[in-house]
Amino acid sequence: MVHELNSLLQSGRITKIHQPYDNEVIITFRANRKNFPVLLSAHPNYARVQVTKIPYANPAVPTNFTMMLRKYLDGAxxxxxxxxxxxxxxxxxxxKRNELGDIDELLxxxxxxxxxSNIILLNNTTKVIIDTIKHINADQNRYRLLLPGATYITPPSQNKQNPFTDSSEAYKIDLEKYPxxxxxxxxxxxxxxxxxKETSLELAxxxxxxxxxxxFTDFFDKFEHPEPVMxxxxxxxxxxxxxxxTLEGQVQHFDSLSALLDAFYVANxxxxxxxQKAGNLVRVVKNDLKKNRNKLKKLNQTLQSSEKADSYKIKGEILTTYLNRVKRGMTEITLPNYYEDNHDIKILLSNQISPSQNAQKYFKKYQKSKNAVHYVSEQLEKTHQEIDYLDNIMTQxxxxxxQDLDEIREELEKEGYLKPNQKKKKQKRLQHSKPETFHATDGTQISVGKNDTQNDRLTLxxxxxxxxxxxxxxxxxxxxxxxxxDPSEQTISEAANLAAYFSKAQLSSHVPVDYVSVKKVxxxxGAKPGLVIYEGQSTILVDPDEKLVNQLRK
Known part of the structure; x- marks a missing residue:
């Protein structure tokens, strides 16, 4: 990668510096009449350095580290x-020349x-640290401080040989000793x-x-002329x-190491x-989903108990019919049930009230249960809609x-799930992102909405x-x-694949996808964002295919 970057960026000038994510900086170099966005990542799992073509969204307010990089490196x-x-x-x-016109050597x-992993800006002459993307104090690392003003010390040596320059001839290994x-x-x-591990097994x-x-040297010479593969x-x-x-499987070749890393890391x-960016959104949506699912469970329990409403009515009517048999002070009575061919029915009574009042008590229970059924049915429908909406948001x-998350956040604020950010109100109005564009094999354009705002705007x-x-x-x-x-069957199939891939069923197979003309949608x-109804649709079954999705992107 160092060789690749040197060949592209040699004597280049820095034109832009951004920090779109917590642990990642993108520095744009102008070299050989071209712009090269170079990603410097100190991510704990995905740390790397490469030229990247993956689009990114800049935060509204630059971080302190970004400001420091711009101060010292802009134009360097x-x-x-x-x-x-x-x-x-x-x-x-x-x-870079400083304010006094002197040349500063920076590293x-x-x-x-x-x-x-870390990214450290320092004065290359004095080795004094100017700033780091992650500040590491003495409590975290006793060997060295990574703080502004501290002297930069390289990580401790592991006392291993550099395989590219080893002159000890230790690489002349007795293979019989290691069969x-x-x-x-x-x-x-x-x-x-x-x-x-992979490289050591390949070398062995x-x-x-x-x-x-x-x-040994022949093997490491191959790194001087890479043929990047995944x-x-x-x-x-x-x-x-x-x-x-020593690696088996499907092999995909790339023109450069940077293109290889873009393909490998794009998803993860x-x-x-x-x-990282959606942490608060995920927490809010999950909490609301949990509340609504608990509510749904309780409503279903209430509905089950309310199904006894008809039995209360029957008991009240039978008591009224045979009121002369009921004596005050009784706790139960068995009477003929004329609703079921005069089979006997046992009816519990309160010994504190009159026979007539016992009958009225059952009629009141009946009315209360009937009212509850109506209310619970309405609440069940609303709760199902709420769960469907939140499930849809979680999928989005x-x-x-x-860059799509800002619109999702704005939607949740409008719908009352999140409190509006007062600071954001003072900023410029959020610019709406656009649906992603794909092209079918025959060239037909296909648009895919990534959130409810995009979906509503795209469809309606x-x-x-x-x-x-x-x-x-x-x-x-x-x-x-x-x-x-009038799209071809192949175009419909490819668009259906996109619909299945960009859905909750992304990892499923035989996913049903409905399609219909827009005029029938x-x-x-009063419907929530993204919710539509349609009629007269046809349905196609597809297996989501990431490879096909990437082909349609080009």
Whole structure:
């Protein structure tokens, strides 16, 4: 990656600096008459450095770290990008004139070390830290401070050899001593920097297949001429700088390491970014879902008890008919039930009231239960609608891109689930995001709404009445529009695949998708955002296919 970045960015100038997410910075370089957005990530699980083409949304207010980077690096010239031996540290060296006209030598160190990953800006001459994306004090790390004003110390050495420059000839391994490749792989990891399990197994296999003094250096020479690939086995992808004979599965080739990383991390990293940004939204929606599901359970229990209403009426009428047999002070009586061929029915009585009052008591119970049935039925319908709506919102959050979340938040504020942010009111009005655009194999344009705001606008305002509307049948998901009045069967199938993929049934198979012309889709008065009704639909069954979705994106 260092070689790739050097070839693209050498002597480039920084034109933009953004921090769209907590642990990630995107620095745009202008080099060779092109702009290159470079992602520097200190994410605990997805830390990396690469040129990225994945779109991102900037926060309204830049972070302190962003402001510090802009102050010192905006307009700076890139001198070099170097890796610290074969360790997971990449140093970006810059030059920039300060306010006095003197040239400052600055270093941006990206340490890719799992949960200890960090991005550190320092003066390259004095080694004094200017700022870090994560502040680490003495309580967290006794070996070194990562705070503004502290002296930068590199992470502790692991006392391992750099496999690219090893001159000790330790790599001339006695293969007879290590006939088991896994044992040899373990030994290689113990002795050499920056080698993971997959690479050590591939190296061990290569050494056994090519038993010569040059095999070790020949293997590492391959990294100088990468052929980026992603190997997928049992839906688990692994990326490598070149094809590994020890990795089996479907192989996908890429033009660059950056393109490989974009493809590998696009789903996981995006999902994590959404979870980070949507933390409060998810909590609110889950809590409301839990409340409504508990309410539904209680309402169903009340409905079951209210089903006894007719029995109260029968008992009241039988008591009234045979009132002369009922004596004050009785606690129960058995009378003929003329509603069931005069089978006897036992009726409980209160000995504190008269026979007539006992009959009236059953009539009152009957009326109360009947009223309860009517009320409970109304509440059940409302609660079901509420659960469907919140389920739909949760699905939208799970499928959203980070930039889609602001509209979901705004909708939840309007619907009363979230308190409006007073600070945001003073900011500019939120610009509405647009549905995602795809193209069918025959070139027909297909639009997919990612939230209720997009869905309503797409279906009710943007789409023509003759266009075709698609949605998963009785499953929360996106509104999909085929911008054609007479699409081919293949286009309908591809659009249905999009509807199934961008729904709660994304991981299911044989997903039913309804499709109908837009003119037959209507929004009921007072309906919640995203809710529509339709008639005259046809239905198609599809299996959501991520590969097809990515093909239709291009």
């Amino acid at each position: 010239i890139l001198n070099s990008i170097k890796q610290v031996e074969n360790d997971r540290i990449i140093n970006f060296s810059f030059s 941006l160190a990206v340490e890719i070390m799992g949960r200890r 088991n490749q896994e044992v040899l792989a373990d030994e290689l990891r113990k002795n050499y920097q920056g080698i993971n 296999n290569y050494l056994h297949l090519h038993p010569s003094d040059s095999a 190997t997928t086995q049992k839906k688990k992808p692994t990326y490598t700088a070149f094809p590994y004979a 990293a995006q999902r994590d970014r959404v979870i 959050i799970e499928l959203a891109n980070p 305002k943007t789409a023509k009445k003759s266009d075709i509307w698609l949605h998963t049948q009785k499953i929360p998901g996106s509104h999909v529009i085929i911008h054609s009045s 209507h929004k009921p008065n």
